[in-house]
Amino acid sequence: MPNLRSIALAAGLLVSAAASAQSPAAPTTPPEQWTIIHCGSLLAIPGRPPLANASVIVKDQRINAVREGFVNPDQSPAPPGATVNVIDLKNRFVLPGLIDCHVHLTHQTSPDARLQTVTMSDADAALNAVVYSRKTLDAGFTSVRDLGASGDTIFAVRDAINDGRIPGPRICAAGKAISPTGGHGDKTNSFRPDVFDLPGPIQGIADGPDACRQAVRNQVKRGADCIKLTATGGVLSNIGAGLEQQFFDDELAAIIDTGHLLKKKVAAHAHGVNGINAALRAGVDSIEHGTYLDDESIRLFKEKGAYYVPTITAGKSVEEYARTPGYYIPQVMKKAQTVGPLIQEAFARAYKAGVKIAFGTDAGVFPHGDNWRELLYMADAGMKPDEIIKSATVNAADLLDWSNDVGSIEPGKYADLIAVTGDPLRDIAVLKNIDVVIKSGEIAKDARR
Numbered sequence: 001m002p003n004l005r006s007i008a009l010a011a012g013l014l015v016s017a018a019a020s021a022q023s024p025a026a027p028t029t030p031p032e033q034w035t036i037i038h039c040g041s042l043l044a045i046p047g048r049p050p051l052a053n054a055s056v057i058v059k060d061q062r063i064n065a066v067r068e069g070f071v072n073p074d075q076s077p078a079p080p081g082a083t084v085n086v087i088d089l090k091n092r093f094v095l096p097g098l099i100d101c102h103v104h105l106t107h108q109t110s111p112d113a114r115l116q117t118v119t120m121s122d123a124d125a126a127l128n129a130v131v132y133s134r135k136t137l138d139a140g141f142t143s144v145r146d147l148g149a150s151g152d153t154i155f156a157v158r159d160a161i162n163d164g165r166i167p168g169p170r171i172c173a174a175g176k177a178i179s180p181t182g183g184h185g186d187k188t189n190s191f192r193p194d195v196f197d198l199p200g201p202i203q204g205i206a207d208g209p210d211a212c213r214q215a216v217r218n219q220v221k222r223g224a225d226c227i228k229l230t231a232t233g234g235v236l237s238n239i240g241a242g243l244e245q246q247f248f249d250d251e252l253a254a255i256i257d258t259g260h261l262l263k264k265k266v267a268a269h270a271h272g273v274n275g276i277n278a279a280l281r282a283g284v285d286s287i288e289h290g291t292y293l294d295d296e297s298i299r300l301f302k303e304k305g306a307y308y309v310p311t312i313t314a315g316k317s318v319e320e321y322a323r324t325p326g327y328y329i330p331q332v333m334k335k336a337q338t339v340g341p342l343i344q345e346a347f348a349r350a351y352k353a354g355v356k357i358a359f360g361t362d363a364g365v366f367p368h369g370d371n372w373r374e375l376l377y378m379a380d381a382g383m384k385p386d387e388i389i390k391s392a393t394v395n396a397a398d399l400l401d402w403s404n405d406v407g408s409i410e411p412g413k414y415a416d417l418i419a420v421t422g423d424p425l426r427d428i429a430v431l432k433n434i435d436v437v438i439k440s441g442e443i444a445k446d447a448r449r
C-alpha cells in the first residue's frame, strides 16, 4: 500500500516535508505522518448536526483532533519537522466510513451457485474476496461484518487487509455459520451422500448442545471475531425445509452462551417468527433478515437491547432473480418468491416501533459494491436520512463492539472517512456515488474530477 507521502506527492498535495538530512545516528523510528483534511461539511458524529468548514487532523492512522475552520499545517499540533499533508475536500460533504453488518465477501450470486459448491476451492473463494473487498471499499464501506464463509478464507483475507497487503474494509469475521444438519448453512444439502463426507461441528454443523459448544469454540480457535448461527431455514439453502425454527432452544442457548463466554457477539439468521423469538429470548445480539417478526419480537428486541439487521436488498434481489427460470432450484425459487417482498415491511414495522437498527445488506446475495441500494430501501420504508446514516455508522460500530475504533469522526478513532458531492442528510441517494474514501488516514479511492 502506498504511504501517505507518495500519495500526497502523486496528488500534488504535499504542503511541507520533513527535513531531508538525517544524521547517521538518528533513531530508526518512522517519522510521524500528519494529515489535515479540510471538509466543506463534516458530519463528525451521525445523529448530531453537521459542521460547516471544519478540519479533521490525523496523526498516523488515527484522528488527533476535529477543529472548526480550515486549519493550516503551521497551526496544526504536528511537531516541527513532521510531514503534514493536506487533503482538500472543501467542496465536499464528509462523513464517517460506512459499515455493512452483513456481507459475504467470498461469494457472489450466480445461477451456477450449486455447481460452485463442488467446483470452487477455498483458494478461489479467497481470490473472490480480494476482488469484492476492493469493490466494497470503493462503495464507501470501510468496515464490514462477514457473516459466513467456508474454511479459513475470510480470516486470511481479513489479516491481509489489516497488514496492508491488499485493499479492503476492516472485517469482523464470523467464519463458518453454525447450522444444524440439513439447516441453512449445511452446504451438503441436496447433494448425493457420497459427494461430501458428513459434516460435523468442525465444519460448523452441530446437533445437540455439546456439539454446538464445540462448533463455536472451533470457530473462535480458527480466528472468528463474532459468531453466526442459523436459527431458521433460509431462502438459498438447497432444501425444501421451510423457514421456521431449526435449532432447539437448548442448542440456541449453547451457541449464544458459548459465544458470549468467549467475548464474541452472536448474530442469528432468522426468518420464521418462532426462530426469531427463540433467538432473542436466548440473548442473541442481532437478528438478520427478521422476515416474519411480530409484536412479541418487537417487545423482545427492546427488552433485550438486540439489534435488527434488515437486509432488505437481499429480499428484493432474490425476488428479482426468482423471475429468471432456472436461476434457483424449485424449492429455493418458492422461498425466494415468498420471502422477498416481506422484508421491507418487517423493517418498516420494527423501525416505527423503535427497535434498534444496524445497517446490513447481505451483499453477495447480490453484487458487491451495490450495498448503497439498502439505503434507498430504508428511506422508502420511512426512515429519515440522518437515522439511516446513524444505522450504518454509530449503531453498526456498537453492534460490532468496535465503537472505540470506528463509527464516528472523533479523536482516537481510525481516520476512516468518505466524501460525497451533495448533502446526504437531504438526499440519501447521493451516497450511491462516493468521490473519496479515506481509510486509516490514507486515500483509498479518489474519483474527483
Ligand SMILES: [Zn+2]
Binding pocket: 102, 103, 104, 147, 148, 362
Ligand atoms: Zn447472509
